[in-house]
Amino acid sequence: MRRLDRHYRMESEVPRAVIEPPMIPPFSPAALLGRDRELSELLALVRQAREGRSGTLVVTGGAGIGKTALLDRLAGLVGQGVRVVRMVAAESEMELTCAGLQLLCGPLMSSSDDLPAPEREALESAFGLRGSDAPSPLVLSLAVRDLLTRAAGAGALLCVIDDAQWLDDVSARTIASVARRLSVEKVALVMASRQEDPRFDDLPHLVVEGLADHDARALLRGALAGSIDERVADQLIVESRGNPLALRELPRSLGPSELAGGFALASSIPLESRIEQSLLAQLEPLPAPTRTLLLLAAADPTGDTGLLWRAGAILGIAPENLDLAQQADALVVSGRVSFRHPLIRSAVYRSATPAERRAVHAALADATYEDRDPDRRAWHRASATVAPDEAVAGALVRSADRARARGGVAASAAFLERAAGLTPDPDVRADRMLAAAEAKLDAGAAADALRLLGTTRDLATPLQKALAGRLRARAEYALWRDRSAPRHLLRAAQTLEPHDAQMARDTYMLALTVAIYASRLGEPGATEEIAQAVLAATAGDRSPTAGDLILRGQALLCSEGPAVARSTVRRAITAFQTEPVGPSDLQRMWIGGRAAQDVWDADGLRTLAERQVQVARSTGVLTVLPMALNLLMVVRTFDGDLDEAERICDEIDAMLLITGHPLPPYGRIFIAAYRGRVEEVERRAAELRADAHARGEGYALTVANMAEALVYNGAGRYDEALASARGELPYAHELGHAMRTLLELIEAASRVGEGTLAEEALEQLTRVTPPQGESDWADAFMSLAQAQLREGDEAERLYRRAIELFDRIRVPMLRGRSQLLYGEMLRRQGRRVDAREQLRAAVDVLTACGMTGFADRAQRERNATGEKVRARTATTPDALTEQELNVARLAREGLTNREIGARLFISAHTVDWHLRKVFTKLAIKSRNELHVALPDPH
Template sequence: MGKSAALDYAVEQAAGFRVLRIRAVAAERDLPYAGLHLLWDGPVPASLKAAFGLAGTSRPGVDVVGPAAFELLTGLARTRPVAVVVDDAHWLDDATAQVLNHVAARVTGHALLILLAEDPAATGDGPIPRIYLGPLCSEEVSGLFAGAVAGPIDGLVAERVLAESHGNPRALGEALASLAALAGGFGIPGPRHDLSCEPGHDCVERAARLSPPERLLLLGAAAEPTGDVALFRKLAADLGADPAEPVTHGLLVAGERVTFTCAQLRCLTYYAAAPAERRMIHRKLADHTGDDRPRRVWHLGLAATGDDDALAGELEGTAELAQARGGAAARAAFLAMAALLTSDPARRADRALAAAAAKYDSGDLAAAQRMLARVEAEPDDVARCARRSWYRARIETAVRPGAGSARALLDAARRLRRHDPVSAREAYLEVLFAAIPAETGGILAEAAREALAAAADHRAHPADLLLHGLAVRILDGYAASVRPLRAAVTAFHRRADDSRTARWLGAAALIAADLWEEPAWRDLTRRSDGGYRMPGPGAHSAAAVAALHNATGHYEEAIYTVRDTLRRGHPGFVGRGLAELVEAAVRAGDADLAAQAQARLAERTGPAGTDWAAGVQAATAALLADGSEADALYREALDRLGRTGQQWQLARTELVYGEWLRRRNRRIDARVHLRSAGEHFTALGAGAFAERAGRELLATGEAARKRTVESMRQLTPQEVRVASLARDGLTNAEIAERLFVSPRTVEYHLHKAFAKLGVKSRAKLHAVRGLD
């Protein structure tokens, strides 16, 4: 968190305050009271008019303006607390700074808060206490990066990006803003014109003072995104450059990897070089890359000067290997370059279409549209025209979901059936997923019948099984679809991730959740990388919002949130939404709605037949029952859910069971379940539910444990990920590959997690709650 973000957070927390906020401007530093004038957002009082140059012939001194400002601000604070917030305070004019110091020295006893954020290099005395924001630690940086990256990225590149941020929140934010241009770890983001090097840095000038060989070496470091030290030294020898020179000049750090001391210098160095120099450097990097085929081919592509069909074929053939390392974005980059290097117009169009599809899968819709614009298909080229129409319809559906885009997708699927049956089945899948939330019933049934016919003789691939099962779901209902959809989910669960499988992993994960298939749901969710995106909001997100409303007692809002989304019948977590609706309706006193939702839930949990499904069914049925029947249902729910890894659902059931027991004066029994629920929620970071369990526990006569959610959040996000994977039996090397870090980094995080959790081995991690 940088200084501006810290101020943003403070302002967000200042509920009920009148906030006077400005950002000081360097150009006004020599204008007396310019900052004070900006701060004052109302009519200028007479006592300040002279200071602002609105009256009189000369400006009064601070000894006059300071007391006047103090009286005005404290006067405002008598009716409502006031917060004076100044960003970049080091650019304030001296007069305003002295006035604020005058006010700060006398603020005690008044509802007045003064917050100034300034450059760390600024020095100054005054009564305002100072807090220095240091760099983020490596765990915090890794956690932020992992949370922002939607798909895989080359692990070596990820570590280099993190190292070059130096824990600086602004530098990390700039790196995260350029993630799309990284192309999974193969691209080099261009310089951003709205950014420059850190204040006080003269790295560009220092780079210009290098000799020509060393400047080329610096260019090579910029062009090689992994920071490979051995490759850097080979390139230095090839160029006749001294590898120590850029380090001596403070431009590079050569440790475990080669990194730039200023992240902006990397892109500035690369894009300031002449195209011929960049091509020469990439050629040399390819020569020295060795056995890393994707890297070598990528450098060769960047070194190419024109059409090169052999290289284009190699790029196309290496795209799958690139995807394994850098996700859909890397595959898209390889295919796009292959298209650019292809001489034959027809082959170039095919590769451009494939690149557009890959760009779409990576989430870069603008790039997908640009690639489509390069496809020139003759009217009589029916197959290529059909594919182009399909890709355009896909983008339209992603940008503007609804009946119109679903119809365009259906038309594209029909055109493809005769010329490209595999793509036609992909298009039909997209139609079904697009039409469900759009509530386009006519199109949905029409498309489902055609999809069923298209998939009739094609069941070898998981995506075709998914198409068949989803069509059955739409035409014949949930119960009839359980068997074919379970077969599809199982196939996705067991199959290696080729590009077609990878594209539908996220959708398959939602279907697994709708079937209450916990192991498959967890696995598919973990493996999914972008791919197909459901148009519009899904029932899973609405269920999460409804859960928060239920936790805080806003039952009418929970009902509205879930009932509105469930009308669309969107696959994925519909059962969870129904469970939230049952609880909200019971608490709101709407017995009819609760019974209706519970009956719909039973239509799903019964055919599914898993412990997860049976546990949720019993828990919701218990909410509508009473006496011994309710008691038996709660116990059944706890037994069933206890056999699963659904710690969240288990805690919810213990909470409602504990509440039920307390209301029947079974306080001792209630305490056991409420205490367990509170511990689960605290470990899971579910603060609202933990507070609800704590209140119920207090009502039984027992004090809740004084362990806040924050005190249980000792583990950083990256430590939680590492510990969770270690608990599941993965080795350090496997965890490193999964999280795109080095095994040494995994060992570091695991060591810290063991110390915080009080365990000494991986085997003990199974007893730790909250790692899911």
């Protein structure tokens, strides 16, 4: 350890007498100055938990600002009845999936037997205690929350996480999800972080700033053994910016001349580095074996005393060195080994030479039991290895597989990248680097994926080059929404064709999908070019499998139109319904669900959406599940169940917060449009348009236009509806929402006297719908569109046909709109009695669906017929909050508190709390009365 010794000596040339005063005790509660406000807020959080209301605070502030001191003080003041669970995250473990959760939950796992089986299994899978698929992030967060609830017991729980900025991504997102779902579990969750962390952005924050001048001076005086020149004190106050650790530590690194007159005091070194230097200078007098022990402890954040003793024995470190480290006030041993301050850990680790770090990591690897913690052992072994070593690389690859199985894609990428660097064989090394780049991309780190791809320029095989091209196109699209990405993906697919037919077809599908979503903002003609290339590549293909059929069917939709594609797409939908489906089929099935809408197959859409979600849930494919749920949300809006559609959006949002994968809020804007929330739609539409240009995703423009047209038509603002809808007329051939916006265009145009424009829209709609008799959905849609442009008996016949067909295919919201339009026509004709019949039905069905804007419009028309309608009194359910309403509906269906909690991702305690409030508001005493007090709108 001589080099470490030399490094410490070089840190400071100040006389020994200056740096030898006794160290200040570890942030004694009595020494906390100027923190009354912060401590009061933290204690209020604990008091709130005692009273039955959980809460969270993210404490932020720079290194040494006093966060750890506050946490120490808080833990010492909570008193009896409050259990305290603490952990400190470590920078060295950021790449280890669920490492933070394991440190947090490990001491509590004895209570895991009381958890529901899915939750217990999720925890065990996350911690590598069982071999299974990646746990659902929602179930995992629910399991952690319930584990903390059980730890609170009859009292309360204070859960403290220090250095939260070093949490691995899965742990951070899971803990954030838990924080969002805490309600009445009596848990106070406090996280300390050096800087704002986007993973915790939406949680309550407490910012810790520098001490006020008078408190800073008092702390400085207490940190000095003797007097100090007033000008030097002023300069230290200014330079420290009120940072308590700086005020304590910086004076100890100054010599007598500097303390007396401030000579040579100025330094351009950042404050955090200067604090670290001061801390290291105080450790310099320790014997080399003691400093090696400190480095061992810094390299292993688990704080496992047994592991530390075993590793120390390997390095020949005697037990008395732990006593010396404690006496020097560097280490604290209380069940676990920890550092007096997190900065000491980072300072010790960073100051060591690479050889010294390798030595302690090698000892830790040897001391770690492989059967208990193979991933940490592999990581330590890799950190101790410089030259290529297949045994070490192979162990990292196995760790990567385990990490991915537990949902840790980012950790898998880190293991694979390190494995590639230690792989002797060039071809195998290239394969592993490509796998690492793909894992980085799947984890949302497109820039890192491109960086890794930049190291693979000397690829040996054509397959490797093709895979690299595919990954590069995906990464560039993810990072910059590169307009040329679809064509790059096309070339990658064509290059893959001779080497891996299935991968080539998956890449063709990806190229086609990216081109469809880019649409008008992408390169002109890209969609058609890719579709033609797919058709050429699959020419003569008679494969009956769903994946092959949907690839060709989607290409036909893009190049030849629905009339030619209809047969192939419907065969694909049938195959998806009958074939066994696994995780690898989910992306293709999602394309099938989208295509079902374009060929007007309502039953196929419902079946595929429901089956896709079921498969994604059961297999734990988290990357596809949000998209699958989005398709199911569309189905639920067709079903007229906007409450369920909104609940699905809640689930999607919760999942995206945990996984970090982006997905534009298309569902939210459509639900707002159906609900008649004009201002929300306008706000979301503006955001979507800005996002569309930033992401290069023209599909978002279509969504914004259709949502605006829909909500404006509901509000009777036809000029504005026309302005939004007419932008989709040139793109109706793209199908999807552009095609369905034509109905909104026809309604708006016919109301403002734009008959020619309405007829043009009807002509476009006719081109993209099947002939009459092939699809009830298409026939109903066309009947409603035509009825608005016809008169007399013909219009009446068409309206009645639309009402009948929409009822047959179970699309109540369009049945209600058909009855509204029919009733409005009858009223204009002076047939008030007939109009009332249709408008009355329209009000009922549109209200039941939650389509407030259209329901109000129907009510106004009904009033205009002269019918006296009894004033609608505010029903009691209107007083319920959204969450209370969700809980009440599920309780009405007969679900238990635990089942409701699992569905809504809240605890059984929270469900009971909500139900008690529901009973009070509805003036009922039991669940049995919910059927009367809260009738089912359907």
